[in-house]
Amino acid sequence: MTKSKDSNNDSVVILGGGIGGIAAANRLRRRLGGEHRITLINKYPEFxxxxxxLWVMTGARKASQITKPLSGLQRRGIDLEIGNIEEIDPVERKVTVQGREIYGDHLIVALGADYNAESIPGLADSGTTFATLLGAESLSRSIAEIQRGKVVINTAAALYRCPAAPYESALLIDAMLRRKGIRGRVDIELHAAEPAPLAVAGSNVSEAVKEILHQRSIDYYPSHQITSAENGLLHFSDGQSVSFDLLAYMPPIKPPSVLSTSKLAGSTGWIEVDPNSLLTQFPGVYAIGDNTNIPLQIGKPLPRAGVFAHSQALVVADNIASMIKGDSHTAAFDGHGGCFLESDFHRASYASGNFYAPPSPKVNVKSPSRRSHIAKVVFEYNVMRRWL
Structure with a gap:
């Protein structure tokens, strides 16, 4: 897929087949003629x-309903390469995939983040994560079997993907137990490493989430950093230990391993980018989504969530397309975004605003409603039916 030196047809190589990578590929294909090659590289053949x-956890979805082969991209004129990315050379804009070198005039790095449950001794062996599809399926079975005892939801580090997910999981597990008629026999506790729910979004959002937890009799323990897990016990940095009958956790994250040997990685191990253009220090190389580190004025990074990867993907794709077509128009990512927080089977809250606003993010939260739940269903439909 090397572009010849005398060719006038630009090529774009996208690393990663998550929400950001797929959104960028689709947008570029719509903006550019077929003479410009677009290639997406992903380790696995399915999205x-x-x-x-979490809907798989509740039984509202089957895994097959939210999984599709990436080969659907090929029907849209997007080349697909399946394989492990072994090396990224941002200077040459070269990617090595299982010994094969792939070059692009423009690179978009959208590799996400890797889970790192192993950094907490005993965590993976003691509980089940809702952050993977297999974990969600396993939790669905475990919750169906439980009759009494204690369910503990844990965020194992303050930095993780999708800030709302642990709080959604607690509320949805509560709803599942109420539907079974056994909520009175099962306690639910949420032990979080972070100081407040969705803290980066501001105190109004945090307080709204805490109030919902309180209304549902979910005991919440913030700033509770787990150090290890064993034999039905969680051990915390303050010396306390908590028992559980079922543990559902959000694992810590780490940068994708391929970044550790790449010049792309900054001092944090993540990719540093211009916050508006998503351009790295290397010409023609962009990074979007979870593998980036974008510091906010409050000293915390922009949350790692699919909504930001999606918005950033559209900005980068539009700017690359404009550059190739000789259009002077440029787009900018402005820090706006939002996230859904499912509170039961048919209602969701929605928090949205400007995360780049000085001196701190300006985010508002809507009370749980069926409308917000339907909006998430529509987003799911668009991704699964229109992108692949």
């Missing part, structure tokens, strides 16, 4: 819609 994993 699964992570925002719906």
């Amino acid at each position: 699964s819609f992570a925002p719906s994993y």
